[in-house]
Amino acid sequence: MADKDSDKSEFSKLLAEECTRILASDVFARAPVQSKLLSFLCAKGVEGDTSINQYIVAVDGLGRHEDYNVDSDSYPRVQMSRLRSNLASYYASHRSAHSLCVYIKPGEYGLRLASRDLAYPSLFKYNEQSEDKAPAIAETAQSGAVSQNGEPTPEAAKTGIAQGFSTTTKVALASIIIAAALLLYASMQYNSHPDHKPALSGPPKVALEVPRSGYFNSNDRNRQLAANVERLARNQIAESFVSNLAMLDTSADTIPSYTVRIDLGDGLTGPEATIFLIDKADTELFQTSVEVSGERERFLRRVNAALAGLMGPSGMLANREVAQIDSEPRSAYECQLMIENERAQGISIADRVESCLQSYPDDKHAASWLSRKAMGMFFSQIAQGDPVTVESEAWQLIRRALAIDEYNPYANFIAAKVRIAEGNCEAAQVFLERARDRSKSYPTLIAATYAESGGCITNAETLETSTQEQRAEILALIETNPMPPVPLRTNLILAGLSMGRADLVTMAGKLPVSYNPNGDDQGLAEALSFSNELQKANSDVAFFRTNRGRIETKLRIYIWNESAREKVLETLDE
Numbered sequence: 001m002a003d004k005d006s007d008k009s010e011f012s013k014l015l016a017e018e019c020t021r022i023l024a025s026d027v028f029a030r031a032p033v034q035s036k037l038l039s040f041l042c043a044k045g046v047e048g049d050t051s052i053n054q055y056i057v058a059v060d061g062l063g064r065h066e067d068y069n070v071d072s073d074s075y076p077r078v079q080m081s082r083l084r085s086n087l088a089s090y091y092a093s094h095r096s097a098h099s100l101c102v103y104i105k106p107g108e109y110g111l112r113l114a115s116r117d118l119a120y121p122s123l124f125k126y127n128e129q130s131e132d133k134a135p136a137i138a139e140t141a142q143s144g145a146v147s148q149n150g151e152p153t154p155e156a157a158k159t160g161i162a163q164g165f166s167t168t169t170k171v172a173l174a175s176i177i178i179a180a181a182l183l184l185y186a187s188m189q190y191n192s193h194p195d196h197k198p199a200l201s202g203p204p205k206v207a208l209e210v211p212r213s214g215y216f217n218s219n220d221r222n223r224q225l226a227a228n229v230e231r232l233a234r235n236q237i238a239e240s241f242v243s244n245l246a247m248l249d250t251s252a253d254t255i256p257s258y259t260v261r262i263d264l265g266d267g268l269t270g271p272e273a274t275i276f277l278i279d280k281a282d283t284e285l286f287q288t289s290v291e292v293s294g295e296r297e298r299f300l301r302r303v304n305a306a307l308a309g310l311m312g313p314s315g316m317l318a319n320r321e322v323a324q325i326d327s328e329p330r331s332a333y334e335c336q337l338m339i340e341n342e343r344a345q346g347i348s349i350a351d352r353v354e355s356c357l358q359s360y361p362d363d364k365h366a367a368s369w370l371s372r373k374a375m376g377m378f379f380s381q382i383a384q385g386d387p388v389t390v391e392s393e394a395w396q397l398i399r400r401a402l403a404i405d406e407y408n409p410y411a412n413f414i415a416a417k418v419r420i421a422e423g424n425c426e427a428a429q430v431f432l433e434r435a436r437d438r439s440k441s442y443p444t445l446i447a448a449t450y451a452e453s454g455g456c457i458t459n460a461e462t463l464e465t466s467t468q469e470q471r472a473e474i475l476a477l478i479e480t481n482p483m484p485p486v487p488l489r490t491n492l493i494l495a496g497l498s499m500g501r502a503d504l505v506t507m508a509g510k511l512p513v514s515y516n517p518n519g520d521d522q523g524l525a526e527a528l529s530f531s532n533e534l535q536k537a538n539s540d541v542a543f544f545r546t547n548r549g550r551i552e553t554k555l556r557i558y559i560w561n562e563s564a565r566e567k568v569l570e571t572l573d574e
Contacts, residue, residue, distance in 0.1 A: 012046045014113060018102050027090045033282040034086050037061055037079055041104075045111040052109040065213040065265070075209050078259065080109065082280070085255050091120050199330035200321065200337070204257035205246035206237050212264040215271035215292070222271075225296055226264050229273055232304050233262055240311035240441040241336060241365070242318045255280060258317065260310070262303075267291065273303050277316055286316045290480075301476035304440065309481055311441045314344035329356070332363035339369065344485050344514075346524040350376065367408035370401040375414055379523075379557060388421040388560050409438040413445050417452050421560035425456035443477050443484075447491035450474060454498035455564030471501055478507050483514050486524050490531040493538075494558055497568040502538055505571075509535030530554050537572050544572045 019042035022028060028035045040061035044052055058064040058076040084104050091101050102111055103119035112119070210233065216226040237260060238245045246256040261276040270291055277286035290302045310316050322341045329335040335356035343349050353369045360366060377394035381387075389395070395418060401411035412435040419428035432453055439445040450470045474495050481488060489511055496504030513528065537544035537551060544551065552569065559565050 008048055011113065012048065014098055014100055015042060015045050015102065015111060017097055018100065018113070019111075021094075021097055022087070022090055022102060025090055025094060027086055031082075031086060031282045033062070033079065034083055037083055041083075041109070041111050042102075050110060054109065057109050064211070067213055067217060068211075074207075075211055075261075078207060078209065078255075080104065081255055082282070088120055088122075091116065200324060200334050201331050202333050203240075203242050203244045204317075204321070206243040206317070207246040207256040207259045208233055208237055209259060209261040210264060211261075214266035216264040225292075225299075228300055229262060229264060229303055232300060233260060233307055236304070236307040236311050236440050239438060240317075241313070242315075242321055243311055258285075258320075260307075273299075275303070275306055275310070277310060279320075285320070286310060288480075298472060298476065301472055302480055305443065305476040305480035308441050308443045308446075308477075312443060313340035313441070314485055315441075332356070332360040332365050335360060336365040336368065339372070346486075348522075362404070364405050367401040367405040368410050370397045370404070371408065371410040371414055374398050374401070378414070378418075378560075382556055382560070388418055390418060390422070407434055407438050409435050409442055409445055412438070413449060416449065417560050420452055420455055420564070423561075428453075428456065443481060444488040444491055447474060447477060447488060447495045451491055451494035451498045451568075452559055452561060452564055454567050455559075455561030470495070470499055471504065474499075474501075474504055475507075478504065478511065481511070483512050485514050486528045486531065489513050490527050490534075490558070493531055493534050494568065497534070497538070497571045498559070498564055500567065500571045502571060502574070505535065505538045509538065526554075530558075534572075541573065548573075 019038060023035055023038060028038065037057070040057075041052070054070050054076050055068065057080065058068045058070070059066055062076055062079060064075065084106070087102060087104070096102075096116065099115060100113040101116050101119040103114060104111060208230070210226065210230040212223075212226045216222050234245065237243045243258075257280055259276075259278045261278060263274040263276070265271070265274075267274070267289065270293065272289050272291045274287065274289045276284055278284055288306055290299065290306055292299045308315075312318065318337060318340060322337050325334050325337065329338045335352070339349050339352050339356065342352060349372065353372055357366060357369050357373070374394040374397035377392070377397070378388055381392060381394070386392075398411055398415050398418070401408060402415065405411070412431045416428045416431035416435055419425070419431060432449060435445060435449055439449070450473070474492060477488075478492060484492070489508055492508035492511075493505050496502070496508060509531070513531075533547070533551065533554075537547065548569070551572070552565070555565050555568060559568065
């Protein structure tokens with residue numbers, strides 16, 4: 001018994017010393033949540049506490065509320081998965097103090113100590129030397145894994161690798177190692193050149209966590225509201241082109257690059273949803289809160305709009321992805337990122353669109369590029385006084401785009417505009433529905449569809465019902481986009497005018513815009529000027545009547561249906 005007590009004491013001493021070294025490293029210095037979790041688990045290990053489970057980790061280790069539900073909240077499992085990954089990252093570049101590494105077996109929550117080859121076999125190198133210069137292979141045979149009770153784990157009983165190599169075998173192994181080293185060096189030289197940085201082949205994995213407490217667990221109705229928030233968020237992540245919804249997996253290889261976390265609980269002034277974007281290092285990149293006030297539908301719309309701003313083409317996540325591109329795009333995904341980013345900055349994208357279409361003509365993103373090219377062609381037609389019809393060359397590009405992706409939101413939006421411009425609202429309906437359904441991460445398209453579709457509503461009762469629904473949607477976009485890009489603010493103003501809601505126009509017009517005055521996109525500069533002009537005309541009817549001709553001419557660029565344009569002009573003339 002004394003030997004076991006001695007072993008436990010030695011385990012505690014070694015664990016405490018190794019944890020102290022790990023927590024002082026750069027890997028954990030930039031990961032406060034992970035540091036907190038490791039410190040907690042280390043303290044439990046030193047105490048000899050073997051009763052650690054998911055609930056204890058969640059509540060005592062990570063500060064979750066006592067009503068934490070192990071079935072509905074994956075937060076502790078994800079954090080444990082990240083901890084395994086961070087420990088592996090640490091030992092990839094650091095040696096242990098006593099040839100024993102801290103590790104956590106999958107499915108467990110307690111810390112263990114084992115030799116490097118047993119704890120992290122993927123990091124084990126045959127030519128690595130231990131601190132006493134003995135071969136690491138010998139260490140494998142001599143050092144076993146140790147658990148918190150001081151006894152060897154089953155891994156320790158495994159037989160080490162035989163060491164009696166013949167001279168011929170040693171020479172052969174040496175040749176292989178030298179050749180591998182030369183190949184590795186050549187690979188490092190190749191990849192170290194900026195021109196050979198691996199291209200982004202697709203969107204990052206994004207996990208979703210929606211823990212709930214307090215108000216959101218108080219009754220079935222509120223639990224359903226929480227479920228609706230989770231459904232909205234899941235759809236946003238799944239449909240955004242800059243994210244790939246990650247399924248729950250506790251293996252280190254599948255840790256998501258980002259996590260969207262929505263805390264549903266009681267805030268300082270009432271129940272609220274607090275939305276976070278967190279990267280793999282547990283750095284908080286984004287945070288916003290949406291209060292549950294008034295109608296529940298309004299709350300859900302505001303949550304949806306906030307997520308759209310985060311996951312949209314020019315949102316926080318897209319900007320993070322663009323920052324990883326060195327210069328010119330080298331994949332279809334990078335093309336899409338660059339096009340959307342440059343468009344938002346006011347940089348002309350015509351040449352970029354052509355280049356990407358030539359390089360990746362059959363990629364799914366080509367549907368968006370063809371649609372943007374078609375839009376430019378339609379603008380030219382309108383400027384020349386030609387009607388917008390399905391007989392044009394630009395319409396053929398839209399057909400090609402829909403053939404690539406029949407649900408592409410931008411292609412469907414333009415198809416709807418063309419059909420509405422022709423007065424064929426019935427044919428436009430299917431395109432409008434697709435555009436709205438797939439535009440959850442494209443707030444500008446949402447606003448633009450409402451500005452255009454007003455020309456298809458003639459029945460007074462239908463108009464009143466539709467306007468109420470659309471007003472709530474536009475209001476949510478205004479409230480959750482405090483500094484919108486120019487196209488979004490312009491279309492929010494136009495949508496308000498099309499609905500006859502001067503109050504929405506005033507609210508949208510007061511929003512400061514995100515705009516780069518040094519950009520070379522003249523169209524964006526003109527859009528900003530027109531947006532300001534509409535705002536002034538909305539508050540000054542004399543100004544509108546004096547400048548009606550110029551405003552009407554510019555309006556043709558944005559709204560192609562004559563009836564919808566008349567509604568805008570009527571609102572301004574009131």
